[in-house]
Amino acid sequence: MYRQMVLIRRFEERCEELYAQKRIGGVYLHLYNGQEGTGVGALSALRPTDHVITSYRDHGIALAKGVDANRLMAEMFGKRTGVSGGKGGSMHLADRSKNMWGGYAIVGGHLALAAGIALTAKYTNSGEVIICFMGDGATNNGYFHESLNLSAVWDLPVVWVIENNFYGMGTPIELSSGQTELHKRAIAYGMHDMGRVDGMDVLTMYDASVEAVAYAREKGPVLIEAMTYRYKGHGVSDRNYLKREQEMALYKERDPITLLGDHLKGLDSQVATTLAQFASNAHETVEAAIRFAEQSPDPTYDDLINHVYA
Numbered sequence: 001m002y003r004q005m006v007l008i009r010r011f012e013e014r015c016e017e018l019y020a021q022k023r024i025g026g027v028y029l030h031l032y033n034g035q036e037g038t039g040v041g042a043l044s045a046l047r048p049t050d051h052v053i054t055s056y057r058d059h060g061i062a063l064a065k066g067v068d069a070n071r072l073m074a075e076m077f078g079k080r081t082g083v084s085g086g087k088g089g090s091m092h093l094a095d096r097s098k099n100m101w102g103g104y105a106i107v108g109g110h111l112a113l114a115a116g117i118a119l120t121a122k123y124t125n126s127g128e129v130i131i132c133f134m135g136d137g138a139t140n141n142g143y144f145h146e147s148l149n150l151s152a153v154w155d156l157p158v159v160w161v162i163e164n165n166f167y168g169m170g171t172p173i174e175l176s177s178g179q180t181e182l183h184k185r186a187i188a189y190g191m192h193d194m195g196r197v198d199g200m201d202v203l204t205m206y207d208a209s210v211e212a213v214a215y216a217r218e219k220g221p222v223l224i225e226a227m228t229y230r231y232k233g234h235g236v237s238d239r240n241y242l243k244r245e246q247e248m249a250l251y252k253e254r255d256p257i258t259l260l261g262d263h264l265k266g267l268d269s270q271v272a273t274t275l276a277q278f279a280s281n282a283h284e285t286v287e288a289a290i291r292f293a294e295q296s297p298d299p300t301y302d303d304l305i306n307h308v309y310a
Contacts, residue, residue: 001044001202002264002275005036005257007282008060011069014286015059015076015090019236023294024076026089032060034231037256038163039064041205042131042226045213051099051121051130053114056091057163057230058103061133065100067093073289079296085307086299099128108134108143111160115147118156118221129157129216131209137168139182148221152189155220159212162225163199169234170241183225192222199226200254203263 012031018024032039035057043052043064054061062072067083075082075093082088083095084103093103101117104110114132121128138144139162151158162182166173173180186193192215197208205226212222229251233241264271 001040001206002257002260003278003282004040004064005202005260006279007069007285008032008036008040008063009257010279010282010286011059011063011072011289014290016232016236018076018290024090025078026091028056029090029236030057030234031230031232031236032057034251034255035163035165035199035228036060037202037205037259038161038199038226038228039133040256041199041202042133042159042161042209042224044202044206045209046129046131049099049126050128050213051101051117052133053101053110053117053130054103054133055107055110055135055138056103056105057135058091058093062093062095062098062100062103065095065098067095067098067100069285069289070292071095073286074293074296077293077296078298079293080299080303081292081296085303087304087307108138108141110134111138111143111147114158114160115151115156118151118158119154121157122154127217129159129213131159131161131213133161133163135168136162136164136166136173136182137171137176139185140176148185148189148191148223151221152191157216158221159209159216160221160223161209162223163228164196164225165228165230167230167234167241170238181225183223186223189221192220194222194224196225196227199228200251200256200259202256202260 012033019029039061052065071083075084078086080086084092091105114130117130168176183193183195194212198204212224216222261275
């Protein structure tokens with residue numbers, strides 16, 4: 001888990017730099033810095049054959065599901081070797097070989113797809129589970145209510161994870177939701193409510209996710225509200241978010257990587273060298289991914305019209 005979190009952090013830091021240098025294109029870039037404990041903790045509870053789907057803040061989730069860093073970075077660069085052939089970019093990372101189904105840019109739109117994937121798993125009796133991540137800002141639209149309701153009606157094997165970072169874009173949650181304890185919405189659908197979980201602590205998130213996944217696999221849908229915090233704005237051009245310096249400093253005192261590192265050092269005083277090596281390896285992996293992306297070919301005209309349906 002520590003190795004995955006430092007890889008995600010380094011990948012995101014370099015993506016921000018590359019975007020500023022215009023080496024990564026696109027109109028938006030949504031970073032996962034600060035939320036690593038939620039994604040890594042939850043996905044560590046899955047089997048390789050289980051599924052995940054998420055929103056546009058998807059780079060970290062893809063890495064946590066085991067998607068190759070080279071192909072992820074190539075997708076960021078819009079190259080032919082990218083996981084989506086260079087046509088998806090930052091917001092549409094998907095890899096069928098890992099059952100990583102995206103990467104969706106429409107707020108809440110992927111929740112209906114999660115219900116559909118879970119329905120397939122139940123219909124085919126595959127024993128598979130899907131974890132569906134969403135931001136707190138997605139919990140007030142129709143996709144949320146319809147998808148959660150049907151998942152309860154049909155007892156679908158899905159774990160709904162709300163990543164509550166307190167802001168829907170730049171709007172504080174208390175200005176958009178009458179009930180700010182979002183896990184309580186499970187009650188409205190007769191769904192198992194796992195309550196609030198400390199998403200900054202990857203071990204706590206893992207323990208809750210193991211229980212939730214086991215429940216979903218046997219009985220039906222579960223809702224988790226993971227309390228987390230992002231260190232960057234909604235997107236890289238969101239400068240207003242940087243004004244929350246004091247609030248952000250409080251959360252950085254409980255940085256998920258630092259928390260786990262301190263925990264491991266408390267168990268073994270010799271582990272610091274290993275953790276430093278993980279950080280060094282993450283740096284090398286990301287730099288190698290950048291070189292792979294830069295040296296990869298651009299999509300051809302035929303590539304661009306392939307897999308396009310109208």
